[in-house]
Amino acid sequence: MEHFLLQLFIFLTAAAIAVPAAKKLGLGSVLGYLIAGIIIGPYVLSLIGDIEEVMHFTEFGVVMMLFLVGLELKPSLLWQMRVPILGMGGLQVVLTTIAIAAPAQLFLNWQQSLAIGMILALSSTAIVLQTLREKGLMDTPPGRSVFSVLLFQDLAVIPMLALLPLLATGAAHGDGHHGGGLFDIQALPTYLRILVTLLAIGFIFVLGKYGSRPIFRAIAATRVREIFVAAALALVVGISLLMTVVGLSPALGTFLAGVVLANSEYRHELESDIEPFKGLLLGIFFISIGASLNFSLIGNEIVLISGLVIGLVAIKMLILYLVGLIFKMAQKERRLLTVALAQGGEFAFVLFQLSKTNGVLTDELIDPLISAVAISMFLAPLLFILHEKILDRDSAPEEQGDSDVIDRLGHKVILAGFGRLGTDLGRLLISAGIRPVILDHDASNVDVLRKFGFEVYYGDVTRLDLLEAAGAGDAELLIITIGNVDKARALVTLCQKHYPHLQIAVSSADRAAAYEFMDMGITVIKRETFDSALALGCDVLQLLGMPTYEAHRLTRLFRRKDEEMLPELHKIFKSDRDHYVSMYQKHNAELEELMLLDTNVDMEEIERAWTAGNPEE
């Protein structure tokens, strides 16, 4: 236990030091993790023990990441992407396999060449997706293309796992089977295996589509936060296990579950619950890749390995460029695709291991290749940086235009609270073509509203991670319509601290709440009942015989006077805050102040306009 804690401490400390340093230097978090790994690894400080086991365990971070990616991809969007996934991804994998296997044939037999070609055709989902997200490229067209290819690669791992044992030429070392311990699917006849696999996928679909909502609602109703986290984790872990048992990629299974849940109102909640686990696991995974770099081997075989790295990156880039050409991508997009996927992937470690145990490849072949893959993964974030530098130099003004278009297409607005006031406000925004991300903490409320086609999510908005998941980081505006003053105030404080760029508009329950928001520096404050009071008053004046237009003018004049009085009353409120013993006393004193000011307000201004007589006579 102590050993485990010590190891954990070393990993976490290394990450906590290296990542901020790397970010400060503009290198991105992935490179920071990798460097941290090298430093604590066996060739520098030698602080950590069994790297392979750590790597194996933290691979689960990739699974969680695919779940999160799935959550952001609605089924309809995925269907739209079928051409790039199958076309681009298929072409990339097949062409790269051939391009690597062909030269390898000069030195090895065809089975080994094919195995190496397949394994090296894969790229690093973990590094590429993390980097794309960090750079905000996930939702751009080239980002989608990159993702499509990665998705196909994850799919391709399944037939590769099946194919590798068939390529064996040497004797197998031990048994290659590493399925789950629950039951052995390999023992079943083929048709049953296919049936079980289909059933498993069907189960995920049904669970996500029909089962998840009542379960999550019941859990949400308990309002015990960690139970929701537990359920979310259990979901991801359970699906991974199921997939492993039926012989599919866990990453693919959770990705599927994510896609099915992408339309769920609990999406943001799931996202914010899984996100920290994913981040931590992936971080440690990257560290272990850094730590696994075998520097003595690299030192001895420096010529061979650097040749392999250069060859690998060059071949992959060439093929990717070709794929981009075939799919008629714009030059800029093609460049990103070319750079993004030019590295070996984490699946290579798994597949090399498998081909060794199956007797396809030997240690002498595998070791330099694994080093080459690890180095190419290390180079990936550096290539991204290089790409950005070149892009900056080439097309800075063009970029400017692009971001303009994005702004006009979608304003990013978060609407916190979707009660009586929030509903009408939300409807108004939607009618103006603005689709706010709506957050509400009433699960049943959320349910009903979703039925009417609103995009509403369940969650407590004063939680930082939920705000993050809702996109507060790049939103431009937050609208607060929460009746609970303490909650609203907490939310304002939170946003001012973590998202200082975010504009805030508040609906305040009453006058006193408005003063408090004024204290916090909010300028757009509307008192919840003030406008309906004036509207009703205006109608009443007309019922009493006042001409319509005059009643409207008087109401507007009153509103302006009230707004003018607000700072003065605010001052009085501030100086008197502590004088009053009870809330009741305070309320009365305030009312008195208000009435006094009202009687002094000059409503005569309305009389002066539009009278026929010459005022001078």
Added chain:
Amino acid sequence: MKKILILFAHPAIARSTMNRAMKEAVTGLDGVMIHDLYSSYPDFYIDVGYEQRLCEEHDVIIFQHPFYWYSTPSIIKEWLDLVLQHGWAYGSEGRALEGKHYCHALTAGGDDTTYRSQGANLFTIGELLAPYRATANLCRLRWLPPFAVLGIHRGLPDQLIRSHASNYRRVVTALRDEQLDLQAVSDAAYLNSNLSSVIRQP
């Protein structure tokens, strides 16, 4: 019988005497609709479709209003800006108003002697209404001189108010019953310059 639409615009009707008296004088007349713009649109959000329908259903359009700053109250400008759409009121396809009669019924502070080139206001009422006349021309409306009640800023005796109001009623009724001598009236400065000579007896 012609149908008459009076578009009434006074932002402070409670403090008006002449306009109110004139309005009351034509209220309830058969075939005459009074449409109070400031009451209907206190927020100036004019229902264009409804206004166009009203115009299409009537043969004579009268803007009744006080003469503010040598022009109409602002809501009438808003009305013109929004309702007179291309393709409806003007343009090669815009013939909805073609042939309808159009005039202003206005009240002004200064008297007739101030509305001339040597007077305090430099221009005649007819000259000052030039933008409206040009608008009517573009929309193929048939322009009539204004029904004008002048010199009201010192206040008018009740007697005079009643007589102006009843003249207004006579003109509106005559327009409705097609008893107004349109030829004779087109040369006059005001519709009500010489009523007995322009209204034919039935």
